[in-house]
Amino acid sequence: MEPMDIVGKSKEDASLPKATMTKIIKEMLPPDVRVARDAQDLLIECCVEFINLVSSESNDVCSREEKRTIAPEHVLKALEVLGFGEYIEDVYAAYEQHKLETMQDSLKGGKWSNGAEMTEEEALAEQQRMFAEARARMNGGVAPPKQPDPDQTIES
Amino acid sequence: MRQAGIYSGVVSGGRSGPHLLPLARIKKIMKKSGDDVKMVSGEAPIVFSKACELFIEELTQRSWTVAMQRKKKTLHKEDVASAVLATDILDFLVNLVSDSNNPLDLAPVERETLVS
DSSP states (O other): OOHHHHSTTTTOSSOOOHHHHHHHHHHHSOTTOEEOHHHHHHHHHHHHHHHHHHHHHHHHHHHHTTOSEEOHHHHHHHHHHTTOGGGHHHHHHHHHHHHHHHHHHHHHOSSSOSSSOOOHHHHHHHHHHHHHHHHHHHHHHSOOOSSOOTTOOOOO | OOOHHHHHHHHHTTSSOOOOOOHHHHHHHHHTTOTTOOEEOSSHHHHHHHHHHHHHHHHHHHHHHHHHHTTOSEEOHHHHHHHHHHOGGGGGGHHHHHHHHOSSOOOOOOGGGOOO
């Protein structure tokens, strides 16, 4: 790696979104405190560097365990090794919650169900029923059509 | 249904809600962190997202402590730099903050030789 690659500013195609980072930063501070732009930028750079550091260590942990893919456990171990052990509990809890939420989403199976599962035929039938109801309402409110044709399409 | 009581305090820390940093971006940074980075599981960036949040919070808090000691109401780069220099586990950032502060080129630190 070139020496210049180590310097924070030169290599970043991938940085972290400023808006999200600023939000996190501001929420840690009293409301009347301001953050200079250069401080914000530096904090973001530090965070990227943090990812680099922990990634490297995670990579090493993964290698030592003779695995081919960096898994959450490797990251947690890396955090501990690097002195960020106190993060582990919160990080793990967030990870568990995310898994829980993701699992619930896939169990729900789509927009229609509120716990009750509807098959596609049932959903279609429901839709037809709602259309029919709506049509009936419109028929009731409008003057009777000039033509007696019962199949006349209602213009909306 | 989501159980608000158990996790919300831990995850969001009493704030408006968890901030998920973009997972794809994190994965990108992870892959660029070294020459021989292994494959990254889909779940690893999620862990990183939270870890980064905690990291930024800690760094911000420490920086703010410095700023307060200097009786300032605005957080400046120097406050962040001082916080880094004062904290052991933030040693890996020393070059980053020093480079920002003075124009002299310090010798780059090889990541592989970092002493934990």
